Amino acid sequence: MTSRNKIGFASIILILAVVLFGTGCKTIRIHAEDYQQIIRDNPDKADALFNRGVALNILKRNDEAISAFKTSLRLDPDDAETNFRLGMIYIQSGMPDKAKPLLEKALENDTFEALHGQKGLAYHMIGNYHKSAEEFMIALQEDEPHPTQNLCNMGVSFLQLEKFEKAAAAFKRAITISPAISVEYSAYFKLGLAYQQMDKLEDALECYDKACKNTPEKAEIYMNRILIYVSMEKWDNVREQIAYLRRLNPETAREFIEQYLSAYDFQTD
Numbered sequence: 001m002t003s004r005n006k007i008g009f010a011s012i013i014l015i016l017a018v019v020l021f022g023t024g025c026k027t028i029r030i031h032a033e034d035y036q037q038i039i040r041d042n043p044d045k046a047d048a049l050f051n052r053g054v055a056l057n058i059l060k061r062n063d064e065a066i067s068a069f070k071t072s073l074r075l076d077p078d079d080a081e082t083n084f085r086l087g088m089i090y091i092q093s094g095m096p097d098k099a100k101p102l103l104e105k106a107l108e109n110d111t112f113e114a115l116h117g118q119k120g121l122a123y124h125m126i127g128n129y130h131k132s133a134e135e136f137m138i139a140l141q142e143d144e145p146h147p148t149q150n151l152c153n154m155g156v157s158f159l160q161l162e163k164f165e166k167a168a169a170a171f172k173r174a175i176t177i178s179p180a181i182s183v184e185y186s187a188y189f190k191l192g193l194a195y196q197q198m199d200k201l202e203d204a205l206e207c208y209d210k211a212c213k214n215t216p217e218k219a220e221i222y223m224n225r226i227l228i229y230v231s232m233e234k235w236d237n238v239r240e241q242i243a244y245l246r247r248l249n250p251e252t253a254r255e256f257i258e259q260y261l262s263a264y265d266f267q268t269d
Contacts, residue, residue, distance in 0.1 A: 046072045046082075049071050050068070050069065052065075053082075069082055080109035080112035081106070084102070084103060087102035087103040087122065090102070107123065117135070117144050117149065117150045120157070129157045132153075132157040133161065136151075148174045148178045148185065151171070152185035155187075159190065159193060175191070188207045189218065192221075192224065205225065223245065226238055226245070226256075
């Protein structure tokens with residue numbers, strides 16, 4: 001077992017906060033229903049369907065928002081912003097496979113405009129991590145809203161690019177700017193991943209300790225601690241972390257031991 005085995009990259013989920021819209025929910029609710037009347041009067045009005053979809057998305061009525069955007073796209077299939085927003089809702093709803101072709105179509109349009117932070121999210125979700133990191137960097141340079149989110153997402157892009165020092169720098173800066181908001185974006189856990197990949201194992205363990213205080217239910221924290229302690233041959237610590245993982249999720253613990261610790265004498269039941 002070597003320290004180069006890490007858990008967590010596949011589980012990284014970008015924080016998709018809705019930052020494109022800023023109107024209060026009370027006003028939006030009125031507008032959402034107003035658009036319904038406009039649509040009844042003008043059923044082929046793509047922009048009214050689009051605006052209703054935006055309002056519904058803000059209200060977290062995403063099933064209705066998806067329906068509005070899909071109908072709008074049937075009327076105007078090449079509209080970049082509608083493709084983009086529908087793709088983002090699919091991501092928020094845990095349907096990345098449906099999101100990818102929509103985001104690709106939006107980003108292919110040279111006239112498409114959005115915050116660079118939002119473009120960074122889109123490029124990341126279609127697997128273009130170089131472009132996503134670039135967009136997040138521009139967002140920070142231009143002082144766009146939500147710098148902590150952009151820093152954490154840029155750090156994730158750098159993790160995917162295996163640029164671990166840059167990833168660590170992004171996460172550390174995010175934590176410095178806003179320790180509280182960084183918790184929402186799992187910044188300490190992701191900083192731990194970067195340190196672990198750089199073989200800065202003590203630093204990684206410190207980050208995992210801080211992450212565990214905020215999200216003790218995150219199984220990947222215990223998994224990565226186990227792998228670090230195995231590489232250090234600290235067997236009592238390994239057993240302790242396995243016990244925590246078993247209490248948290250016995251099936252996950254069993255699968256983890258079978259996959260990563262089969263060469264060692266740890267019971268799987």
